[in-house]
Amino acid sequence: xxxxxxxxxxxxxxxxxxxxxxxxxxxxxxxxxxxxxxxxxxxxxxxxxxxxxxxxxxxxxxxxxxxxxxxxxxxxxxxxxxxxxxxxxxxxxxxxxxxxxxxxxxxxxxxxxxxxxxxxxxxxxxxxxxxxxxxxxxxxxxxxxxxxxxxxxxxxxxxxxxxxxxxxxxxxxxxxxxxxxxxxxxxxxxxxxxxxxxxxxxxxxxxxxxxxxxxxxxxxxxxxxxxxxxxxxxxxxxxxxxxxxxxxxxxxxxxxxxxxxxxxxxxxxxxxxxxxxxxxxxxxxxxxxxxxxxxxxxxxxxxxxxxxxxxxxxxxxxxxxxxxxxxxxxxxxxxxxxxxxxxxxxxxxxxxxxxxxxxxxxxxxxxxxxxxxxxxxxxxxxxxxxxxxxxxxxxxxxxxxxxxxxxxxxxxxxxxxxxxxxxxxxxxxxxxxxxxxxxxxxxxxxxxxxxxxxxxxxxxxxxxxxxxxxxxxxxxxxxxxxxxxxxxxxxxxxxxxxxxxxxxxxxxxxxxxxxxxxxxxxxxxxxxxxxxxxxxxxxxxxxxxxxxxxxxxxxxxxxxxxxxxxxxxxxxxxxxxxxxxxxxxxxxxxxxxxxxxxxxxxxxxxxxxxxxxxxxxxxxxxxxxxxxxxxxxxxxxxxxxxxxxxxxxxxxxxxxxxxxxxxxxxxxxxxxxxxxxxxxxxxxxxxxxxxxxxxxxxxxxxxxx
Numbered sequence: 001x002x003x004x005x006x007x008x009x010x011x012x013x014x015x016x017x018x019x020x021x022x023x024x025x026x027x028x029x030x031x032x033x034x035x036x037x038x039x040x041x042x043x044x045x046x047x048x049x050x051x052x053x054x055x056x057x058x059x060x061x062x063x064x065x066x067x068x069x070x071x072x073x074x075x076x077x078x079x080x081x082x083x084x085x086x087x088x089x090x091x092x093x094x095x096x097x098x099x100x101x102x103x104x105x106x107x108x109x110x111x112x113x114x115x116x117x118x119x120x121x122x123x124x125x126x127x128x129x130x131x132x133x134x135x136x137x138x139x140x141x142x143x144x145x146x147x148x149x150x151x152x153x154x155x156x157x158x159x160x161x162x163x164x165x166x167x168x169x170x171x172x173x174x175x176x177x178x179x180x181x182x183x184x185x186x187x188x189x190x191x192x193x194x195x196x197x198x199x200x201x202x203x204x205x206x207x208x209x210x211x212x213x214x215x216x217x218x219x220x221x222x223x224x225x226x227x228x229x230x231x232x233x234x235x236x237x238x239x240x241x242x243x244x245x246x247x248x249x250x251x252x253x254x255x256x257x258x259x260x261x262x263x264x265x266x267x268x269x270x271x272x273x274x275x276x277x278x279x280x281x282x283x284x285x286x287x288x289x290x291x292x293x294x295x296x297x298x299x300x301x302x303x304x305x306x307x308x309x310x311x312x313x314x315x316x317x318x319x320x321x322x323x324x325x326x327x328x329x330x331x332x333x334x335x336x337x338x339x340x341x342x343x344x345x346x347x348x349x350x351x352x353x354x355x356x357x358x359x360x361x362x363x364x365x366x367x368x369x370x371x372x373x374x375x376x377x378x379x380x381x382x383x384x385x386x387x388x389x390x391x392x393x394x395x396x397x398x399x400x401x402x403x404x405x406x407x408x409x410x411x412x413x414x415x416x417x418x419x420x421x422x423x424x425x426x427x428x429x430x431x432x433x434x435x436x437x438x439x440x441x442x443x444x445x446x447x448x449x450x451x452x453x454x455x456x457x458x459x460x461x462x463x464x465x466x467x468x469x470x471x472x473x474x475x476x477x478x479x480x481x482x483x484x485x486x487x488x489x490x491x492x493x494x495x496x497x498x499x500x501x502x503x504x505x506x507x508x509x510x511x512x513x514x515x516x517x518x519x520x521x522x523x524x525x526x527x528x529x530x531x532x533x534x535x536x537x538x539x540x541x542x543x544x545x546x547x548x549x550x551x552x553x554x555x556x557x558x559x560x561x562x563x564x565x566x567x568x569x570x571x572x573x574x575x576x577x578x579x580x581x582x583x584x585x586x587x588x589x590x591x592x593x594x595x596x597x598x599x600x601x602x603x604x605x606x607x608x609x610x611x612x613x614x615x616x617x618x619x620x621x622x623x624x625x626x627x628x629x630x631x632x633x634x635x636x637x638x639x640x641x642x643x644x645x646x647x648x649x650x651x652x653x654x655x656x657x658x659x660x661x662x663x664x665x666x667x668x669x670x671x672x673x674x675x676x677x678x679x680x681x682x683x684x685x686x687x688x689x690x691x692x693x694x695x696x697x698x699x700x701x702x703x704x705x
Contacts, residue, residue, distance in 0.1 A: 034063055073373055081119045081124050081128070083217070086112070086326070088324070089111045089323070090107060091109075095321060101142075103140060116340055119133075126182055126183035130258070131473065156203055186479075187480060191490055198496075202458065205470065211250075213255060217283070230350065241289070242289060264597050283326045286320045286323050289318070314527065341373075352431060394410045451496075456521045457523045461529050478490050490509075499517030544604075545607060545622055546612050547612040573589040623648070633696050637687075
């Protein structure tokens with residue numbers, strides 16, 4: 001491996017230098033025009049007298065306004081709202097047997113990456129926490145050129161053939177007559193499209209699940225969606241699908257919480273990952289592959305090229321081969337996140353495409369899109385899109401050309417430049433020699449026609465709380481549809497998935513309950529349930545409620561324990577500034593009840609201290625904070641006098657400790673007369689690691705989520 005004197009991998013160093021070459025700092029500098037001329041005044045236009053007309057010769061005015069008028073570029077039609085982060089990827093061991101791709105061979109090489117997370121439907125100004133598919137796109141800057149894996153946080157897609165993509169987007173986007181609703185699928189045109197396009201059925205199950213409202217980009221799985229090929233040096237090909245598995249586990253919000261966050265902090269997801277990286281809590285995702293031998297292409301009960309079908313991990317295991325670490329925020333959102341151009345056709349030797357009809361359409365559409373968004377064919381020269389591999393070809397000119405090409409030859413073959421640059425058979429990209437033949441026909445393979453089996457498998461794989469969340473989502477989404485016929489057709493369509501599900505949809509939306517439907521199917525894939533994921537308290541965020549007169553020893557013990565477990569915390573009080581403990585020790589307040597709310601935290605702790613608790617008992621906001629956290633199934637903790645606040649809250653189904661014993665019920669932890677909180681803090685952190693306490697939803701008398 002080649003490293004520089006700072007220990008940076010040469011690939012990382014090359015990308016850093018490339019970006020640095022275009023970086024300009026404006027600290028302590030004189031204001032200039034775009035031509036470098038110093039400016040004397042930028043507040044007043046040049047006029048004929050103090051009240052006279054503005055003069056056209058004012059070149060600074062004209063330049064400033066002209067640039068402003070052209071600052072916006074077309075937003076992406078889909079995935080418009082996104083957030084990008086820099087990082088690197090390392091393979092765990094050489095993948096020589098499977099692929100000749102160089103970035104998958106040397107565990108010591110750090111391949112620079114740029115990852116963009118996004119919502120699909122909403123515009124750039126929409127909220128982060130809407131119910132939607134999330135984009136998960138990764139650009140690898142490899143020594144062989146750029147590789148883009150453009151995926152989502154769900155392993156499948158709505159449609160099978162890319163020719164239907166314009167129809168899908170037109171249906172799910174705001175309705176054209178009134179541009180309503182924004183960033184939402186809860187409207188007539190989308191569900192009209194659903195009931196007329198049964199291939200969407202499986203994807204709708206995922207969209208109605210908790211996967212559609214992730215807790216964080218850091219806790220979100222990624223999938224390549226389409227089927228690709230891996231090619232090794234011997235020319236042997238295998239089918240492959242790509243996975244990104246977050247080391248913090250896969251976790252989601254609850255719907256009520258997500259809606260409230262949209263109002264409290266519409267930038268919740270981008271702020272979350274921005275803050276985590278600035279704190280050094282670098283998000284990590286293991287890279288996995290599912291591999292199918294070519295001779296096994298037709299051995300499964302589904303078509304492996306069908307993008308509306310996932311490959312069950314229990315049937316085709318995911319082999320973990322490397323890890324991506326995101327460790328650097330962008331320095332300029334527009335220059336990097338907004339101008340980055342992902343294209344599935346950006347591929348390197350060792351990988352190739354399959355006949356997946358959705359993928360085949362994407363190979364054209366992504367490239368075509370960049371031409372209008374980024375102003376012509378030279379968008380690859382924008383710094384964030386530049387390859388670290390040298391670029392030598394006969395492409396010339398065009399909008400925004402930045403390269404200054406030397407010489408007079410720009411064609412091939414040529415003799416004036418000894419036929420340079422020339423193709424190279426040994427290192428050049430070789431397409432897999434797949435034998436293809438057939439009659440030209442507009443038709444779908446019969447192997448693509450089963451639209452319900454995997455939708456049922458997904459439903460059967462869900463835990464009881466996850467199933468209830470899906471039912472709730474259907475009742476909200478379809479309940480928002482105005483056309484009664486469409487509502488009934490949704491019920492009838494999903495009766496093909498599960499009869500009980502269809503009945504519950506009908507009850508919620510006022511439709512007629514269906515007759516006999518699909519029942520008894522038992523196939524499951526436990527891997528798709530979010531209850532079967534990594535559970536950790538690391539980087540979770542705890543709100544500590546306290547006022548003047550809090551118990552300093554107790555709060556200090558809690559803070560030290562949280563720090564030790566990598567859990568973040570913020571002190572919330574009635575007012576910003578500082579509060580004093582009963583022994584006159586000060587504590588900084590990070591948020592007040594106007595700027596801090598329970599939906600922005602993973603757990604809440606009520607500090608002890610008689611005066612502090614008495615003040616909170618008089619404060620409706622503190623009680624609301626606790627009640628809402630309980631409603632959303634989050635961990636709630638209190639010790640000593642702090643328990644008194646929980647006793648008068650709306651928390652039900654919990655018995656409180658009367659002695660020194662720790663009581664833990666439904667994710668509510670309490671301890672009276674606690675001098676030593678060591679064990680309590682341990683159990684509190686363990687409870688936070690569970691993410692949510694879904695058992696509350698099934699206990700009679702508790703507040704529903």
